[in-house]
Amino acid sequence: MYIGPYETKETCQQWQEEYQLPFEVVPDEDGTIFKQLSNGWVPYSILVGPDGKVILWESEFQEAGFSAAVEKIYEEPGEAEVEEAPVELALRAGRGWGARILILGGGAGGLVAAYHLRKKLPKGHKITILDREPNHLFQSSLLWHAVGMRRAEQIQRPLADLAKTGVEFINEPVVQIDVRRRQIRTSAQEIDFDFLIVALGAELAPQEVLGFEEMALNLYDVEGTAKINAALNTFSGGKVGVLVTDMPFKCPAAPYEAALLVDSFLRKKGVRERSEVHIFTPEHQPMPIAGPAMGESISKVLQKRNIQYHPLFTFEWISPGDRTIVPSSGEPHQVDLLLAVPPHRAPEVISYSGLIGSSGWMHVDPHTMETEYEGVYAIGDVNNIRLANGKNLPMAGVFAHYEAKVAAERIVAEIEGSKPEASFNGRGFCWLELGGGKAGFAAGNFYADPEPNVRLYPPLRPWHWSKVLFERWWLRHWF
Numbered sequence: 001m002y003i004g005p006y007e008t009k010e011t012c013q014q015w016q017e018e019y020q021l022p023f024e025v026v027p028d029e030d031g032t033i034f035k036q037l038s039n040g041w042v043p044y045s046i047l048v049g050p051d052g053k054v055i056l057w058e059s060e061f062q063e064a065g066f067s068a069a070v071e072k073i074y075e076e077p078g079e080a081e082v083e084e085a086p087v088e089l090a091l092r093a094g095r096g097w098g099a100r101i102l103i104l105g106g107g108a109g110g111l112v113a114a115y116h117l118r119k120k121l122p123k124g125h126k127i128t129i130l131d132r133e134p135n136h137l138f139q140s141s142l143l144w145h146a147v148g149m150r151r152a153e154q155i156q157r158p159l160a161d162l163a164k165t166g167v168e169f170i171n172e173p174v175v176q177i178d179v180r181r182r183q184i185r186t187s188a189q190e191i192d193f194d195f196l197i198v199a200l201g202a203e204l205a206p207q208e209v210l211g212f213e214e215m216a217l218n219l220y221d222v223e224g225t226a227k228i229n230a231a232l233n234t235f236s237g238g239k240v241g242v243l244v245t246d247m248p249f250k251c252p253a254a255p256y257e258a259a260l261l262v263d264s265f266l267r268k269k270g271v272r273e274r275s276e277v278h279i280f281t282p283e284h285q286p287m288p289i290a291g292p293a294m295g296e297s298i299s300k301v302l303q304k305r306n307i308q309y310h311p312l313f314t315f316e317w318i319s320p321g322d323r324t325i326v327p328s329s330g331e332p333h334q335v336d337l338l339l340a341v342p343p344h345r346a347p348e349v350i351s352y353s354g355l356i357g358s359s360g361w362m363h364v365d366p367h368t369m370e371t372e373y374e375g376v377y378a379i380g381d382v383n384n385i386r387l388a389n390g391k392n393l394p395m396a397g398v399f400a401h402y403e404a405k406v407a408a409e410r411i412v413a414e415i416e417g418s419k420p421e422a423s424f425n426g427r428g429f430c431w432l433e434l435g436g437g438k439a440g441f442a443a444g445n446f447y448a449d450p451e452p453n454v455r456l457y458p459p460l461r462p463w464h465w466s467k468v469l470f471e472r473w474w475l476r477h478w479f
């Protein structure tokens, strides 16, 4: 057993004694094992059952999922298998004419799924999106919003506009999902379904970080990016920190893009020379999932732009009194302006409804997006998909998009009585916005074995413009 890259022989000894471990505990002093196995600072959580078999093998630690897996060990045999017969009947009733398809979440995945279902199914089948928010938010543009390149209303669309396309929208929070009774409950009503697509994304949990509310500005929601923009407009120099509080987080490129856009903003404002820009992250390199070449190339850009990079930053809490961010080991850092990526969790309704997997997220077939419940699919950030290298498919809109199309096409095939063929192949792409009208681009196959195969294209102006065009297309196409 080895423990974290910051441990010493002495702390290992203490561990061994404290937990009376019968085997050797050694420090991974140069971080070799950590770099090979981790997405963040917790390389693997392994749970061994009473019979000595490995029950759980995850590359991050999510307490809720871990607890669910532990509970399963003590579950009475047969406890989980209740009321299977009514499921079959309800599902059969949905075949043919008049199926009720519910899509939970009107984010990236939900929108795409609704579009493809509506395009392919006759009007007799009812397609409904439920979302607690009235608007769809194109999240990639939050970073432009933060630096004043977009207004909030330019990056959102009312979900009620979907009515024009023949998709019903219900603006209510989903509070329970009962897959056995094939029914969901919102704050106001119960709705039966024949097919369900769960596209609820990842929940942001800034409240889990001590001091976040008092000092950090949330880089991942529209209220936060409005505050960042206001703060940058009055900023006259000082130290700006971009902090990743926890792993996993959506869009692995976003904190790097944020730092580069802030750098450009400060240069344009003429205060860059009086300022420092820092990135603090638990990752050992930028975008570790895309491989060392990608990490090296982003690191070079950061260096060139004089952005100071603090990898393996084991963030613990924020101390607003002296404006510092505090790691579990190493030096705290004082910052004047703090832009932060909050912890991400599976939506509460997933935990309440018992749909959470041992990873702390939903588990699906990586090609079909089917859950273990017939006619129930899950797509996008709410899922945990394990790759050949043991790491997880990153949370990104591009994957939510392709997965949504697959789920929709499979449901259409089921309704039409043909064999579902659509399959997600793990391909994806992303832009890396550099500021100053330039962007990089990367594309590849994340399902490649043994490692994702991602090709990196050098920064150019046309990549930035293709990102702008994609944003415009996205905000028109689905509505």
Ligand SMILES: Cc1cc2nc3c(=O)[nH]c(=O)nc-3n(C[C@H](O)[C@H](O)[C@H](O)COP(=O)(O)OP(=O)(O)OC[C@H]3O[C@@H](n4cnc5c(N)ncnc54)[C@H](O)[C@@H]3O)c2cc1C
Pocket (backbone or CB within 6 Å): 104, 105, 106, 107, 108, 109, 110, 130, 131, 132, 133, 136, 138, 139, 140, 141, 142, 143, 172, 173, 174, 175, 199, 200, 201, 202, 219, 220, 221, 250, 251, 254, 347, 349, 379, 380, 381, 382, 395, 396, 397, 398, 399, 400, 430, 431
């Ligand atoms: C700053 C930033 C930059 C990004 N840049 C990129 C990028 O360049 N490229 C890329 O591919 N991805 C990017 N992403 C990631 C991308 O936006 C997400 O991965 C994508 O939106 C996930 O889609 P989803 O459908 O799974 O979830 P979401 O789009 O998050 O949608 C989930 C929806 O569910 C709703 N919801 C949640 N809980 C409930 C409930 N209980 N009841 C009702 N409704 C509920 C939410 O309101 C939300 O509308 C970025 C994200 C951020 C924050």
